[in-house]
Amino acid sequence: MELKDRIRYIFFDADDTLWENERYFRAAEEKFAALLSEYTSPEGLQQTLWQKQEDNIPLYGYGSKTYMIGMADAAMELCGGTLPEHIYYGIKDIIKNLAFHELEIIDGVVETLEALQGRYTLIVATKGDLPEQMGKFRTSGLAKYFHHCEVMENKDEKNWLELIAKHDIKPDELLMVGNSVKSDIAPVVGIGGWAIHTPHDIVWVHEMMDMPESDKIIEVKEITEILKYLI
Ligand SMILES: [Mg+2]
Numbered sequence: 364m365e366l367k368d369r370i371r372y373i374f375f376d377a378d379d380t381l382w383e384n385e386r387y388f389r390a391a392e393e394k395f396a397a398l399l400s401e402y403t404s405p406e407g408l409q410q411t412l413w414q415k416q417e418d419n420i421p422l423y424g425y426g427s428k429t430y431m432i433g434m435a436d437a438a439m440e441l442c443g444g445t446l447p448e449h450i451y452y453g454i455k456d457i458i459k460n461l462a463f464h465e466l467e468i469i470d471g472v473v474e475t476l477e478a479l480q481g482r483y484t485l486i487v488a489t490k491g492d493l494p495e496q497m498g499k500f501r502t503s504g505l506a507k508y509f510h511h512c513e514v515m516e517n518k519d520e521k522n523w524l525e526l527i528a529k530h531d532i533k534p535d536e537l538l539m540v541g542n543s544v545k546s547d548i549a550p551v552v553g554i555g556g557w558a559i560h561t562p563h564d565i566v567w568v569h570e571m572m573d574m575p576e577s578d579k580i581i582e583v584k585e586i587t588e589i590l591k592y593l594i
Pocket residue numbers: 376377378379380541542543
């Protein structure tokens with residue numbers, strides 16, 4: 364049976380699949396490095412920041428608020444245990460710009476969703492901070508194409524199984540489209556679903572993973588290419 368005859372539900376990742384995201388985090392890190400330039404080199408700072416982010420994600424989840432805690436923790440350590448006022452407020456300012464910027468929809472997304480709408484049930488599956496992700500979904504202009512938006516705590520196999528149970532979806536009728544092998548591709552194929560990888564040129568270190576071997580994974584270069592498998 365062809366993919367288009369099996370699939371009923373298409374889930375789309377949001378950040379760096381529907382709209383640009385990671386580039387804003389990289390820009391925030393550059394500003395953070397400038398803020399702390401008298402204390403450390405950009406490389407040393409990056410290492411400390413990554414470690415602090417990894418420590419905080421299990422406790423506080425994903426999103427810019429967790430990023431702010433990680434930056435404050437990194438700055439505290441690099442400043443020798445006291446956080447100067449201008450550094451703290453500098454971090455707050457960086458995070459405010461990170462959390463509230465105009466969304467930039469990725470090329471090809473609108474025509475892809477227009478072509479798929481009505482043929483499949485389309486759902487956004489993102490992870491992160493609830494108000495932040497819902498805010499992006501509502502202001503994106505893309506909400507009209509989707510049945511709804513799921514903000515997941517994480518995107519591991521357990522979370523995916525809970526999600527499809529909630530909507531009474533069978534794995535074989537589920538297709539996930541996303542840029543992260545670790546969050547969007549591997550766990551969905553792991554529970555018996557299908558996945559299309561739409562790569563983005565910037566990948567967050569936390570999301571890096573080799574592509575698993577599976578005949579249920581399709582790799583494309585541009586999001587519009589998914590239409591040749593689905594229409
Ligand atoms: Mg993504």
